[in-house]
Amino acid sequence: MLIAIIQLVSGFLLLVWGADRLVAGASATARNLGVSPLIIGLTIIGFGTSAPELVVSAVATLKGNSGLAVGNAIGSNIANMGLVLGMTALIYPLRLESHVLKREYPMLLLIMLVCFLMALNGVYSRLEGVALIAGLVMVVIWMIRISLHRPQSDPLAQEFDAEIPKDMPTKIAVFWLLVGLVVLPISSTFLVDGAITIARYLNVTDTVIGLTVVAVGTSLPELATAITAALHKEDDLAIGNIIGSNIFNLLGVLGIAATLQPVELLPIILARDFPAMFLMTGALYLMASDFRGPGRISRRSGTVLLLMFIGYIILVWMSSTRVQVAIPG
Secondary structure, three states: HHHHHHHHHHHHHHHHHHHHHHHHHHHHHHHOOOOHHHHHHHHHHHHOOOOOHHHHHHHHHOOOOOOHHHHHHHHHHHHHHHHHHHHHHHHHOOEEEOHHHHHHHHHHHHHHHHHHHHHOOOEEHHHHHHHHHHHHHHHHHHEEEEEOOOOOOOOOHHHHHHHHOOOHHHHHHHHHHHHHHHHOOOOOHHHHHHHHHHHHHOOHHHHHHHHHHHHHHOOHHHOOOOOOOHHHHOOHHHHHHHHHHHHHHHHHHHHHHHHHHHHEEOOHHHHHHHHHHHHHHHHHHHHOOOOOOEEEEEEHHHOOOOHHHHHHHHHHHHHHHHHHOOOOO
């Protein structure tokens, strides 16, 4: 058990560091090649922070633990909204100003609905995985087209510009990009092996570990990015990073996992975890909407999101405990 914990913790630490190097190297390389900050932010930074979820889910699927892969994708989305944005809003209330993000909210809800409908038969097939990846490509193209028509004065573009490394030579940027690409799968293997061992020791499914422990761990890059953005008063960057990451988790993480191997879902995921994701996404949308003025996620709203996340984690573990008790009887 101790070795498994060490594997899990070391995997998390290497994963966060590797993702940071990957994003820094990729974004600096793109800047040096003349790509606009908004395109870099909406694609490389927004999706790059989801690299841990992607690699962990791919490794878990290849090891035959598809429950961990699905749990990681859905659990990370819930953690992004409840834990990450909840804690960030407690530090600094967030205001939504960018029109780009207001377009992404409905898209996220639509993608969630499509993923839910695909899951109703209890499995994500390879064909559905390919369809999700194709959807991700379309979303990226759509985001790039939007960024090309947005003025440089867009708040989100200015915030991305401030975050992208400016003085990193291309050789160094490419080096860090390659380091990130090497470290991520290695650290993910450590993490997945540790998580599987812990799940067996605690006598819970790998889905439970994926929804809770692994999901929180792979959301650490988003947490670091959001808190840093909040401290710099870059509200749209903090929120945009979460929306982009959640879109990538559903289309990219689930899509690649299902393409590698058909992913079976436990019935409780449809009854408990998907509704929780819809509930938190809807709550976040209402909090950030501008029905009564500028969209704002206040400290009170952040507290609500954080409490919802804590309640969800308790529900997951209580559900797993009830299942274990029911089996012997």
